[in-house]
Amino acid sequence: MGIRIGDKAFDRRVEKGLQDSFMRGAVTGAQDRLRTGRLNAAKELGDWEKWRTLGKEIRQHTLENLDFYLQQLSEKVANRGGYVFFAETAAEANQYIRQVVQEKQAKKVIKSKSMVTEEIGMNEMLEDDGCQVIESDLGEYILQVDDQDPPSHIVAPALHKNKSQIRDVFREKKGYQKSERPEEITRFAREQLRREFLSADIGVTGCNFAVAESGSISLVTNEGNARLVSSLPKTQIAVMGMERIVPTWEELDVMVSLLCRSAVGQKLTSYVTGLTGPKGEGEVDGPDEFHLVIVDNGRSNILGTEFEEALHCIRCAACINVCPVYSHIGGHAYGSIYPGPIGAVLTPLLDGYENNKELPYASSLCAACTEACPVKIPLHELLIKHRQKIVEEEKRTEALERIAMKGFEAAASNPSLYKVGSKVAPLAMSPFTKEGYVTEGPGPLKAWTRSRDFPAPEKERFRDWYRKRKKGGGEHGQGHDS
Amino acid sequence: MKVSLFVTCLADLFYPEVGKDTVELLEGLGCEVDFPAAQTCCGQPAFNSGYHKESKEVAKHMVETFEGADYVVVPSGSCATMLKEYAKLFVDDPAWQERARALGEKTYELTQFIVHVLEKEDVGAVFHARATYHTSCHMTRLLGAREEPLKLLNQVEGLQLTPLSHCYDCCGFGGTFSVKMDSISREMVDAKVNHIEETDAEVLIGADAGCLMNIGGRLKRQGKPVKVMHIAQVLNHKQEG
C-alpha cells in the first residue's frame, strides 16, 4: 500500500468524503464518544497538564539521544537472542522481511495492527511473493476482506464503514450467514481468525514503544490479537518506526498511560504486552525466533529540523478525534495512511510536497489538535511551518496569491496605503453590493460567496468616526490624525 | 487609565460599530481611549498562509505604532493572539524580538482587559434577548480566554444565555481557509449553524469578527433570523431593546 492511498486528486477525494453521509455520521459520532472518553479519563487521572509536560519531556530527551537508545535497544535484543535489522528505507525493510519469510519457507503470515508495515507496503510485497498475509485486528481484517479498502483512522481503521456494509462484505467473501449485529460479526471473525492464528508460520507485529534498557517491545491492544500473533507462531517479526522508543520501563508506564487515555479513554487497554526477545529457556509458547526491524524511511530527515516534534507522536489519534476538518472529509480524503492533523504534518515530511501540497492547508488552524495532543506537539504551528516552506522554498503557491500577499504586506505595513485602500474599498465593492452585502464576489470573494454573504465595506470606517468624534467632542482620545 | 485601541482591520472596514461600542464601553469604565491612526492589520492572513517575510514587515509596523502605549486593547481574540506571537517571528533578530515581546506583554483581548486589568465583571449592560455564545478557537485555545466573556455576559441584565453544543468545534472560518477550502469550510459553518439553531437563540454573540463574519454570512445566505453581535456591542447596550 505504501503511505499514499488512492490516486484521485485532493479536491476529488474531499468531494467524495463530503458526499459520504454515512461516513460523516459515523465519524462525528465516534469523535464525540472518543473526545468525551479522553476528557473523562484525563479528568479522573488529575494533573493532566503535568502528565502532558512529562510526556513531552520524555519524548524530547529520547529523540535527542535517539542514536544512544537505539544502540542500547539493539544490544539488549541481541543479548536475548533476537535479530535486529536497521532498515534505512522501506525497500530494505521489506527485503529483510522477505528473506526471513523465505528462510522459514513460510506460506502464511499473521499480523497484528501496525501502521509502519502499511507505510512500507509489506503486505503487497509478501503477497507478490506468494505468501498469504492475514490481518488480525478486527478493523484491519474487515478492510482486508473488503478487497484491501484502505484504513481511514490510525486507531479505528474501519471507522468509515457501517455494520450492514461489513455484514455484506463478510457474506459475499466469507459466506457469513448471520445478522449485522456487531457481536455476531465479531464472533464470526474470532472463529475465522482463530484457525489462522493456529496455522500461521510467522507473526508480524508493530511496536507501540520499545524499551531501550531491556530490549523489550510493547504492544497495546484490546482484542488480544497481538498476544496471539506473538504467542503462537514460531517466528515473530516486530517492525518499529525508529522513533518509537523510551529509555526504561518507568517511561513506558508514562507513555502507555498517556496513550491509552488519549486514544480510547481507557486507563489501560485490555492488554499491554511487553516482549523481550524470543521465548525464554524452557518456555513452551512464544516465538523460537524473534526479529526486530527498525525503520527509518525518511524519519531521520525530520530530526534536527523545525519539524522534529512530529516524531514525538505516539499515534494515539487524539488530534484526529477532535479535528473538525477530519470530521467532514474523513480519513481517505487525506490520501495517506496517516490522516488528520498529524497526517497533514507527517505525510509531506515522509512523502514530499509534490503529492501532498494541499494537506497543510486542510486545516482552519483551530488548534484543537494541539490542545488534545498528549505530548504537546504544536500541530497547528507545524502546519503553518509547512505553509511557510511551501511559500519560501518550494515556491508552490499560485502567482495570484503571491502577488496578493505582497500587496497585503505593502498595504499593512504602510499606513497611508492602507488608508487609501480601505477608503476606496466600498467604492470598488459597490458594483457587487446589495443591501450592504456581497452575494457574488470577485477574486477570492468568489469562493467565500459560494456559500456565504460577505459584508460590504462601510463607507464610514471606524477611523473616520473616531476622527470626527474627536474633532467634534474632543474630550477623549489622544489619537493621531488620520 | 489610558488604553490604546487596536480596532482590527475587520472592525475598521466592515464592523465600525464594534469599534465604536468598544470605545464607549471602555470610556464608560473610566478609560481614556486612544486610537493610533497608523495601525493597519495584525498580519495574520499572511502569517497563517506561510508568508512570514511579509508578515514581519507588518509586525514591525505594528510594533512601532503601539510602542508608546501602556495597554493595547483588541476586540478580537485572534488578532490579540497574533500580536502576542510577533516575538516568534524575530528569533534571529534580538532587538526586534525584544520590542515585539514588549508589545505582546501589554496586549489584551477586550474581555480579558476588563476582567483582569479593570477588575470588573458587571459593566452595567442591559440587553433583553435569548442568546448563545460562540467560543472562538484562537481566543480560547491560544489566548486562554475561556471564562472572561461568560463572566461578563452572565452579569448582563435581561440576557438569557443558552450553552452552545459542540462549542469547541471551529466555525470553519480560519482566515484564508474559508476561501482556499471553501467546500469544507461550508460544511463546518453549517454544523455550527445547526447547533446555533438548536439553542433557539435570537442572538449569536462572539468576540471575534472573523468568526462572526463567517457564521453571520452563512446565516444571512440561508435567510435565518438569528442576529449576530460582537460582545462589545452587547456589553455597551445600556437600555431595553
Next chain:
Amino acid sequence: MGKGTIHNRDAFLHRIADRLGRNRRTDGVKRPEWSQRPQWNVFKDYTSEQLLDQFKKQCEAIHTDVEETTGELLPKMVSDVILRYRGKKIMTWNDPRFESFGILSYLNKNLSQHGAEVQRWDEQRSREENIRLAEKADVGITFSDITLAESGTVVLLSDKGKGRSVSLLPENYIAIIPKSTLVPRMTQAAQEIHRRIENGDSVASCVNFISGPSNSADIEMSLVVGVHGPVRVTYIIVTDR
C-alpha cells in the same frame, strides 16, 4: 540461549547523529530528572483496603467479575467459578502456588463428578500439544504476579510453567489475586521491573498487563466484549494472602 545479531546499525545511527548535528553518542546518556512526577500521586498513601476498593470499582468498568475469599476457601471458590462457567476442560499454569493452596487436588477430586478435567501447562510436553490443550480448554486459570488497583490489571510474568496461552486461548479466564500483590498502578510494576533490570536480572520474555476480557469497538464504535482473547473474566481475590 545464543546471542542474536545486529545488521546495518552503524550507518543508521551515524545518520541520526548527523541529523542531530553532533557526534554519535555511544555511552554516558543519563535520563534527566523529569520536572513532573504525577504518576506517583495516584492513590498515594492509600491503605491496602482503599486500593482494593479502587480495584473492585474499576473491575465493574472493565466487565470483569470479582470474588473475594480466603486462602482456605480458595479451592472451593475456584471450583465454583469453573462450574458457573460450565467448564469441562480446565487448564492451569504449572505454578507451585496452585499446590500450596491445595487447588489442584480439590479440583481433581471435586470436578470429576461434573465431567470436567484439569490439565496443567507442562514444559515437558511439546509446544503443539500444550497449545492444542489450551485451545481446547474452556477455562484458563493463572495467578497474578502483580496487581494494579487503578486499571483493574493483573500482571503475568511468563516462565517455564507459566505459558502465555493459558490466559489467552480459553473463552473463560480466572485470575487468582493474592491481596498482597496489589499496588496503586502500572508505575509501581514498571519500577519493580526497572529495578530488577538494574540489578542485572533478566526480565520475563513476556510481561502481560491484562485488564479484563478482550474487546473491540472496531464496528461502528460499539463495544463488543470478547474478541480474540477471553470472552469472560473473573478475578478471585485472596484477602488474607
